[in-house]
Amino acid sequence: MTQRRGESALIWFRRDLRLGDQPALAATAERAERCLAVFVLDERLLAPAGAARRIFLIRSLRALRAQLAGRLLVVAGDPVEVLPELAGRVGATGVHISADCGPYGRQRDDAVRAELAKTGIELTATGSPYAVTPGRVRKRDGEPFRVFTPFYRAWQDHGWRAPAGTSSSTVDWIDPATVAESVPLTEPPAPDGLTLPEPGEAAASATWQAFRDEALVDYSEDRDRPDRPGSSRLSGYLHWGAVHPRTLLADLADDLPGAEAFRRELAWREFHADVLWHRPETARRNYDRRFDTFEHDSGPAAEAAFAAWAAGTTGYPIVDAGLRQLLAEGWMHNRVRMVVASSLSRICTCRGARHFMRHLVDGDLASNQLNWQWVAGCGTDAAPYFRIFNPITQGQKFDPDGAYVRRYVPELRAVTGKAVHQPWTLSAGPPPGYPLPIVEHAEER
Numbered sequence: 001m002t003q004r005r006g007e008s009a010l011i012w013f014r015r016d017l018r019l020g021d022q023p024a025l026a027a028t029a030e031r032a033e034r035c036l037a038v039f040v041l042d043e044r045l046l047a048p049a050g051a052a053r054r055i056f057l058i059r060s061l062r063a064l065r066a067q068l069a070g071r072l073l074v075v076a077g078d079p080v081e082v083l084p085e086l087a088g089r090v091g092a093t094g095v096h097i098s099a100d101c102g103p104y105g106r107q108r109d110d111a112v113r114a115e116l117a118k119t120g121i122e123l124t125a126t127g128s129p130y131a132v133t134p135g136r137v138r139k140r141d142g143e144p145f146r147v148f149t150p151f152y153r154a155w156q157d158h159g160w161r162a163p164a165g166t167s168s169s170t171v172d173w174i175d176p177a178t179v180a181e182s183v184p185l186t187e188p189p190a191p192d193g194l195t196l197p198e199p200g201e202a203a204a205s206a207t208w209q210a211f212r213d214e215a216l217v218d219y220s221e222d223r224d225r226p227d228r229p230g231s232s233r234l235s236g237y238l239h240w241g242a243v244h245p246r247t248l249l250a251d252l253a254d255d256l257p258g259a260e261a262f263r264r265e266l267a268w269r270e271f272h273a274d275v276l277w278h279r280p281e282t283a284r285r286n287y288d289r290r291f292d293t294f295e296h297d298s299g300p301a302a303e304a305a306f307a308a309w310a311a312g313t314t315g316y317p318i319v320d321a322g323l324r325q326l327l328a329e330g331w332m333h334n335r336v337r338m339v340v341a342s343s344l345s346r347i348c349t350c351r352g353a354r355h356f357m358r359h360l361v362d363g364d365l366a367s368n369q370l371n372w373q374w375v376a377g378c379g380t381d382a383a384p385y386f387r388i389f390n391p392i393t394q395g396q397k398f399d400p401d402g403a404y405v406r407r408y409v410p411e412l413r414a415v416t417g418k419a420v421h422q423p424w425t426l427s428a429g430p431p432p433g434y435p436l437p438i439v440e441h442a443e444e445r
């Protein structure tokens with residue numbers, strides 16, 4: 001389609017905070033000459049997010065605004081009311097988005113589409129935060145996949161488009177000050193000692209390039225080692241769309257060592273999004289409904305156990321290190337997420353998943369809820385429900401020298417070697433200030 005001279009459009013950014021490889025921007029440029037860039041702070045969507053995710057979002061918006069030389073309008077409110085109002089003010093013929101595939105986003109977009117249609121404005125979705133838009137990869141009989149490995153094969157067979165060559169000069173940006181006043185991009189107070197990654201598209205790209213050039217070669221092994229910088233740490237960028245997975249997959253096409261293992265992890269993200277797309281109720285309920293009747297522990301002892309878990313004072317060093325890393329960095333290593341989640345599943349998976357969603361910068365409904373369910377054995381590819389990741393053997397295997405534990409648990413810094421994973425066995429007992437384990441692991445199992 002050729003550009004329509006003089007026409008205006010809106011591009012409504014959501015989880016796609018970048019200008020490169022941005023199909024919605026390419027679609028905007030095809031249909032309009034002038035474009036208003038908008039982000040809507042929607043409290044209903046932000047409610048589960050704590051300080052780390054909110055701060056990272058605010059900083060990411062600042063980075064996007066800087067890329068656009070200030071031409072990003074940030075407003076607060078209900079998109080169903082805000083978008084038609086702004087579209088009317090600039091005389092837009094269309095509003096462009098990258099599809100949101102989550103349950104709330106899909107309903108919201110339907111409502112926005114219906115509202116815009118009342119004044120003849122079209123909402124056009126081009127692309128999504130995934131290499132393959134959820135819902136597209138199916139079994140031969142048209143049914144969705146329930147198991148990862150066959151999904152992974154079919155996902156690769158389906159393939160994805162090449163990156164879209166877009167940049168800030170793709171359209172003429174409308175000065176937002178001529179349309180409405182932006183809300184200030186004020187960060188909520190940060191908890192003491194919180195360290196977050198650099199926000200924005202340039203930082204995402206630099207993180208990817210450093211990982212690709214230095215760590216990808218050892219990724220298949222090192223991705224399981226929390227004591228090493230073995231994984232990409234791209235999850236926050238992928239969640240907010242500072243980089244698109246298609247950009248990464250295009251780079252992996254050269255079959256670099258480690259590429260296959262990394263492609264597989266990106267595919268897990270796509271699989272969970274696909275599952276949530278087909279089964280939106282799994283955001284709140286078990287994928288495997290037989291577990292709906294499973295009773296979790298409750299009462300004062302369970303409350304105390306949850307509080308100790310959340311604070312990282314369970315007495316299991318690798319669990320505590322993970323939970324403290326979460327509070328300090330808004331991120332936790334994948335292997336440790338599994339151990340930490342498994343250590344809580346008897347008390348209550350939902351509460352643990354909510355705690356993760358509050359503190360993770362990459363907190364993502366599909367990946368979080370379905371990984372929690374996977375660990376608890378009530379999700380896809382289910383592990384037997386009695387399998388609990390033993391925090392001692394997991395620690396000894398994946399943090400063999402204890403460096404990860406000592407980094408996040410200062411009370412244990414004087415304990416050398418792998419003894420750090422069982423401080424209660426030291427002749428003098430655990431060092432001062434470090435608790436005894438709260439639940440006897442064998443008993444829990």
Ligand SMILES: Cc1cc2nc3c(=O)[nH]c(=O)nc-3n(C[C@H](O)[C@H](O)[C@H](O)COP(=O)(O)OP(=O)(O)OC[C@H]3O[C@@H](n4cnc5c(N)ncnc54)[C@H](O)[C@@H]3O)c2cc1C
Pocket residue numbers: 223231232233234235236238239265266267268269270272332333334335337338341356360362363364365367368369371372375
């Ligand atoms: C209980 C639990 C909760 C989780 N919650 C989230 C969440 O809210 N948001 C989130 O992005 N990931 C979540 N994960 C998946 C995984 O732990 C993180 O994606 C990963 O640790 C991010 O670090 P990285 O970018 O260095 O990963 P890398 O190892 O470098 O992987 C590259 C990318 O692949 C994707 N990925 C890797 N593993 C998984 C996986 N198991 N499931 C889905 N995507 C994956 C991520 O986008 C990641 O950035 C969760 C895992 C568990 C066990």
